[in-house]
Amino acid sequence: xxxxxxxxxxxxxxxxxxxxxxxxxxxxxxxxxxxxxxxxxxxxxxxxxxxxxxxxxxxxxxxxxxxxxxxxxxxxxxxxxxxxxxxxxxxxxxxxxxxxxxxxxxxxxxxxxxxxxxxxxxxxxxxxxxxxxxxxxxxxxxxxxxxxxxxxxxxxxxxxxxxxxxxxxxxxxxxxxxxxxxxxxxxxxxxxxxxxxxxxxxxxxxxxxxxxxxxxxxxxxxxxxxxxxxxxxxxxxxxxxxxxxxxx
Amino acid sequence: xxxxxxxxxxxxxxxxxxxxxxxxxxxxxxxxxxxxxxxxxxxxxxxxxxxxxxxxxxxxxxxxxxxxxxxxxxxxxxxxxxxxxxxxxxxxxxxxxxxxxxxxxxxxxxxxxxxxxxxxxxxxxxxxxxxxxxxxxxxxxxxxxxxxxxxxxxxxxxxxxxxxxxxxxxxxxxxxxxxxxxxxxxxxxxxxxxxxxxxxxxxxxxxxxxxxxxxxxxxxxxxxxxxxxxxxxxxxxxxxxxxxxxxxxxxxxx
Numbered sequence: 389x390x391x392x393x394x395x396x397x398x399x400x401x402x403x404x405x406x407x408x409x410x411x412x413x414x415x416x417x418x419x420x421x422x423x424x425x426x427x428x429x430x431x432x433x434x435x436x437x438x439x440x441x442x443x444x445x446x447x448x449x450x451x452x453x454x455x456x457x458x459x460x461x462x463x464x465x466x467x468x469x470x471x472x473x474x475x476x477x478x479x480x481x482x483x484x485x486x487x488x489x490x491x492x493x494x495x496x497x498x499x500x501x502x503x504x505x506x507x508x509x510x511x512x513x514x515x516x517x518x519x520x521x522x523x524x525x526x527x528x529x530x531x532x533x534x535x536x537x538x539x540x541x542x543x544x545x546x547x548x549x550x551x552x553x554x555x556x557x558x559x560x561x562x563x564x565x566x567x568x569x570x571x572x573x574x575x576x577x578x579x580x581x582x583x584x585x586x587x588x589x590x591x592x593x594x595x596x597x598x599x600x601x602x603x604x605x606x607x608x609x610x611x612x613x614x615x616x617x618x619x620x621x622x623x624x625x626x627x628x629x630x631x632x633x634x635x636x
Numbered sequence: 637x638x639x640x641x642x643x644x645x646x647x648x649x650x651x652x653x654x655x656x657x658x659x660x661x662x663x664x665x666x667x668x669x670x671x672x673x674x675x676x677x678x679x680x681x682x683x684x685x686x687x688x689x690x691x692x693x694x695x696x697x698x699x700x701x702x703x704x705x706x707x708x709x710x711x712x713x714x715x716x717x718x719x720x721x722x723x724x725x726x727x728x729x730x731x732x733x734x735x736x737x738x739x740x741x742x743x744x745x746x747x748x749x750x751x752x753x754x755x756x757x758x759x760x761x762x763x764x765x766x767x768x769x770x771x772x773x774x775x776x777x778x779x780x781x782x783x784x785x786x787x788x789x790x791x792x793x794x795x796x797x798x799x800x801x802x803x804x805x806x807x808x809x810x811x812x813x814x815x816x817x818x819x820x821x822x823x824x825x826x827x828x829x830x831x832x833x834x835x836x837x838x839x840x841x842x843x844x845x846x847x848x849x850x851x852x853x854x855x856x857x858x859x860x861x862x863x864x865x866x867x868x869x870x871x872x873x874x875x876x877x878x879x880x881x882x883x884x885x886x887x888x889x890x
Contacts, residue, residue: 407888450732452887465732473726478658487654490647491731 395462397543397575398425398448403457405443405599417443419599421457427542430569430576432590434583434609439596441579445469445547448577463542463575466492468549471532477521481512481531484520488532494539502538509564510534526554533561537568544568546578565589583613644734651741656748670749671756674704685821693823695852698766702757702851703820703844709750710786710840711811716742717790718797718807725890735883739794743787767851774856778846785839785868791875795882798889819844825855836860839868 405418417440425431435441446452447459449467474491475484485506489499499506507516510531515523523531533549546565569576569589580586586593587609595604621627660666678701685700686692693699717739721728724738761767797803818840819827827835835841842864848854 446729446887451729453884467731470726470730473730474724476654476658478661479654483654483657487650490643490650491727491733493643493731493733495643496646496650 394426394428396424397427397429397462398423398577399458399460400424400447401458403447403454403459405440405447405452406455417599418447418454418601421599421601423594423601425575425577427575428572429592430590431578431592431594432586432609433577433579433594433596433601434581434586434604434612435579435596436581440599440601441581441596442469442547444596444601445545445577445579448543449545461543464493464540465543465545466536466539466541467545467547468533468536469545469547471536471549472528475520475528475532478519480519481510481516481523484531485535488535489539492536492539493541498539499535505538506531506534509538509560526557530557537561537564542573543575543577546576548580548582562588583609583616587613644737647733648737648740648744651737652744652748655741655745659745667752671753674701674708674753677704677708681821695766698761699823699848699852700821702847705750705753705757706782706840706844706847707815707818707820709746710782711815713743713746713786714789714793714807714811716746718793718804721794721798721886722801722890728886728890735886736791736879739790740787743783743790747783761851768853771850771853774846775850778843778850781839781846781865781868782843784872785843788868788870788872788875791879792871795879795886798882798886814838814840823848823854824857824860832860836863837867839864839871843868 400421400423403418403421403423404416407415407417409415421444433441433444443452445467446469447454448461449465449469450461451467451469474488476487479487482503485503486496486499489502490496494502510516510527510533512523512527512531515527520528565576566589568574576589578586578589587606591606593604593606593609595602595608660669663669665672678697681704682697682700685696689696720738720742721735727733728735758770761770793803793807797807817834817838819835824835824841824845836859842857842861845854845856845861849856
């Protein structure tokens, strides 16, 4: 596979993003970022909180403009950032679907056509006609995810979306994302500080550290996952618990 | 480009519909509030102000109701749109969409309420045979000026308020003073000529005059109408310009 033959769908050239913060100070969120993403790539970006992941995604999506540098994107972008935002608590799930579908870039007909699919995937039964404030947090998340995921797009952007939703739903959405990714024309960019999600969905990897982006290999990710697992085991002292359990 | 414009209008309509739906949700009187509010105002103000006038202007109560309808549209819209972008911060941080639909949907929603109250007023005026002939042109031009002036100001205050939060307080304070600086409780004719220039810069003067003329054929001042229209139209263009200039960086400040 020669990347030079593939079409560049997102190109960032010397992007800088500087946020003004209190007292006339500045926060340099992204530093001289150069990045080319090709059509059909599945990009995984890891980094700690505050490393600049969301800023990068926001610039690609067009939610905010870079302070300097140029960005070019081709095709329709759907962003799964802060999924549950923009739902009105007084309106029913059904009424909320239309507003939110349009916010992520769908048109009225598209939503109408996909209405049944959204209901089915969100699996919230008769609650669909109840006001949104009656929903459990899992239901809210499922409905929001269902709307975003059925909309047709060229570039799918996901930012820490697996935080809520129960295990079953996580599995279901994981399967659905994989089904969407079977279409070789869809480009995925996923950001998370949870390495296993990133590793499971992407094929190319980058690490963001204090606003600087660096390409890393799959091996880097996998060994990081392994060492993280060990770290957690140690912190929570799970080994002793496991052994005490077997003693019982 | 064409699909962008289509998306813009579809979204604007959907958001206006949302505003209309949630405004009177869980209220008993619902939409009636749109008419009851100015009616109550007109009764109270009319009752008090009768003591101030030796010769009360003709149809004082009715023209007061009409003026208050116009003023309420203007002040409520400005009060709601100014902080609207901050209130909707979560959706601005979530997706890229035409942000102008946030203040515009509020303006449209209030315009619907204004028109509803206004048509009831027309029906009432016709049923008691108060106006001999209603000048549609004058009313339409008045409504046009009202709409573009409110839109222009809303775009200015809502976009500036993102960075400078004082704008919201400034608007609230300005509206209180503005109420008395507009010929709502009094006809413009009572103002001595040497102070005319103060009303030249207030487009609401002509807007109210046009509405009053439309029903009661009171006087229209050509110079005033001309200057007021120019200010209203330039405010609209200025608003569009300021909003466009700032909208790409809203996300950085909310």
